[in-house]
């Protein structure tokens with residue numbers, strides 16, 4: 498930080514702005530365009546990048562105006578529109594680049610492979626980046642608890658995939674034991690290299706607002722590395738003078754996997770790990786998050802809030818967002834449901850500039866959407882379900898359906 502502080506904030510803003518849209522290696526990546534803030538010493542030849550970052554900051558105009566009592570300044574940061582379909586790419590490019598550097602001469606460290614426990618997104622990112630670099634990847638997955646789309650990603654990328662009869666927290670305990678024994682490098686967000694990459698999403702948001710700070714940023718939380726990464730990105734920009742304040746952070750959890758929410762509600766007095774229940778937001782079905790202490794630092798420093806969402810709330814929020822042009826994942830649904838609550842109780846105002854972080858691509862979780870639109874979910878009204886209409890291939894039958902649907906609009 499002392500070395501970076503030799504330049505004023507305006508220097509960094511101008512440098513980062515000058516790299517937007519460039520193809521000069523490695524600056525075309527949203528992560529590596531901030532190389533000096535991420536991993537300054539690495540040789541560009543060692544970088545393993547799949548041109549991650551630079552994700553869309555979507556103006557959720559209709560969702561805000563029509564469904565959130567006239568919110569005009571609502572934005573969704575689409576971190577899931579990325580190479581492997583989640584924000585994990587932002588951190589994995591940094592971690593795998595560093596491993597690549599360590600394995601190559603002159604350092605030539607004997608790293609046999611890189612391993613992680615995963616609810617499906619970390620494993621996909623790790624496998625893709627390792628495959629691109631020719632490094633063995635080992636992934637520990639909780640059997641039958643991740644989506645089919647997520648499962649096929651490491652399989653296709655040639656990783657060693659262990660499907661274990663435990664939950665994510667069990668996989669996490671095992672990978673920590675295994676990496677303590679074998680020369681396998683741990684790729685979960687315990688490893689701060691991951692967070693160095695993930696923090697660039699925060700810097701990117703500031704840049705996309707022409708270096709103006711939003712009032713609120715809402716992040717879905719599971720293992721809790723990402724909420725800290727966002728804080729770190731914003732705080733770094735504040736300390737180095739790129740901006741003058743921090744946004745307030747909201748960490749949103751599924752009610753079925755809410756250890757941080759409970760901790761927050763206890764006034765930060767008692768953290769109790771739990772056995773997380775199944776949730777449609779399956780990538781955050783985590784009961785014993787490894788970065789809980791970092792999350793508390795982030796929330797305390799930003800006057801932050803922790804919110805929770807039931808299964809029905811998160812699925813409705815996701816589906817309503819889809820109705821306004823998105824294709825959100827259930828985790829984004831958790832963050833959106835938190836927004837609905839905070840807006841309803843007046844904590845977030847109509848004019849507050851608010852960013853909801855979308856963490857994965859909706860296509861990775863299509864089964865949850867199919868179940869919702871089929872109205873097949875027990876005890877859920879699925880109020881925004883839009884099932885297809887089966888119609889006879891006959892002009893009259895088709896016209897009848899359309900006239901009914903477009904009643905009053907024809």
Ligand SMILES: Cc1ncc(COP(=O)(O)O)c(C=O)c1O
Pocket residue numbers: 583616618619686717718719720721722723724780781826828856857
């Ligand atoms: C899609 C998705 N959203 C949110 C999260 C939560 O991120 P974190 O574990 O850093 O809290 C994860 C992973 O846990 C995820 O895969």
Ligand SMILES: N[C@@H](CCOP(=O)(O)O)C(=O)O
Pocket residue numbers: 613614615616617618619620684685686687719720722780781
């Ligand atoms: N959702 C994550 C859970 C592990 O989180 P990590 O950030 O510590 O790797 C996943 O996709 O595996």
